[in-house]
Amino acid sequence: MLKIRGLKKKFKNFQVLDGLDMDIEEGALYGFVGPNGAGKTTAIRVITGLLRPDGGTVEIGGRDAFAYREQVKQEFGYVPDEFGMYDNLKVREYMEFFASCYGLDGLVARNRCMELLEQMKLLDKEDDYVDSLSRGIKQRLCLARAMIHDPRFLVLDEPTSGMDPRVRMEFTEILREMCAEGKTILISSHILSELSRMCTDIGIIDAGKIVLSGSMSEILRKVNDSNPLRIRLCGEREAAVDVLKEDRRVQTITIRDGDIVVNFHGDQTAEAELLARLIACGARINGFFREQGDLESVFMQLTNHEFQKVVFHSEE
């Protein structure tokens, strides 16, 4: 549905997008995650054609987004990071206004609006003024508005920020339903855990580049391999640390709560071999296991550059 290659954008002398690549399959619920200022909004504004990139290509539905601007506009719906509401306008009028912006008028527009308001459970709000609605309802209205021309692809920029957990859950549920109906959805957030539960695919952006991307299951496997090993010892640990320091597959060694925590790259046989060598050198080990890490810690590692530089650090 979406194919981005080598997207670049510079504001003054700050490279916001630095060769961004992204692929979203038809029917995916794609989570676009990155810390604040990573360039998510900028990328989304380029995708929606609101911002011209300095370089790179964007294809939506197989068509170049800049060359076929008018046709591509029909393909996507956009929910920006701020609502964009009018004063003194009722929900129904708001919807019908945007319907007419896509050339829908009269009964067709009216029926379409009603259909969407019903789907978003907003029918009882039909005659309320849009600027008086609560955040959660505004967000649903924005989503309804973005779907007015029945696009196949939805782009949502941090739609759940500033919402309470319950409203967030409801919103997630709506997105899941829409995805099940065959829509492709791109949703951005700076909170990974929020997306990891609902998305089928994830792309992590940092400093204008995708640092990790793939389907959710693929990424979880990668995450497991990169979880740290925790080694618990009785007594002396110098000998064990010496062994670990010599091992090439060990990247960082940290002492945490009296345990040795090691970033170790290797599969299960490699783990067994490491354990054998530790025991051979006389370390008295009573615990040796992969930590149950999660996406969150990977996210932190990938996006926090300080973290990766730590080689030996004792918290004692």
Place this chain on the structure above:
Amino acid sequence: MRSNPVYRRERAVRARSLRIPLIVFVFNGLLAAVALLGMYSAVEHVKASSFIQYSNFLQLYVFVVTLEFLMLIFIMPALTSGSISGERERRTLELLFTTRMPPSKIVTGKLCSAFGQLFLLIVSSFPVVVLTFVYGSMSVQDIGLLFLCYVTAALLTGGIGILFSCLMRRSTLANVCTYGVLLLLMAGTYMLNVFLYGISRTKADSMLPVAGQLRPAADSGAAVYLLLLNPGTTFIEILGSQAVGSVDGMLISSFLGNRPLNVVTGNWILVSLGVQLLLAVCLIWGAILLLKRRE
């Protein structure tokens, strides 16, 4: 225009706000009070002196149409300068850009909405204007020309407003710029002419009279053509052509000295209306192009 979504939305919203009825009420109230009082004093004057001074009624007419003109000049920028920048501040302009509505429709919708409000004001003040015709009347041509002048001035000031509204991010800045340019266009060009005329007159006065030769009359030089851009001058010329008398000192003929009339100065009203219409079209077109570029 009914098919323009922006126009339709603005109309729906406007019908809810109390602003327009309030402006209509206050403005027409003032206008009616002044007109009725003026009328009353003129009639009393006739009764007391048994001498009918028609110039009093003409003055009343001048007063009323001038007030309408000034209102138009000042209200149109207020209605247009916040239109596009307001959408940008509300973050709805981007939403419109992602829809299939072309920028030209956004601009024309906004402009028509402003025109609609102005039209309401002018039409609602008709009864008062007509009041000044009780003791006299106008030809259809006179009314038509005045109307054309109003429309041109509204287009021009609206064009300035909407261009700045596209250019500036903040509505307040667009507002200030619009009124600044308007001031330059109206008072600026006029004062420049007054200034140049003053210099020229000092020069002429200091010249020794030569026997058998006419002393050269003062004029403001080529700067007089700048007044072609000034809707106020056109308005005053129209009043002058209606022989109302009270605007004689402000006519462009006073800046021309004894230079002979040419095509432009001879057909000042029509030429200036044409120039201003052209400028207005350029401004509106510029606004549309700006929006297209931003899109």
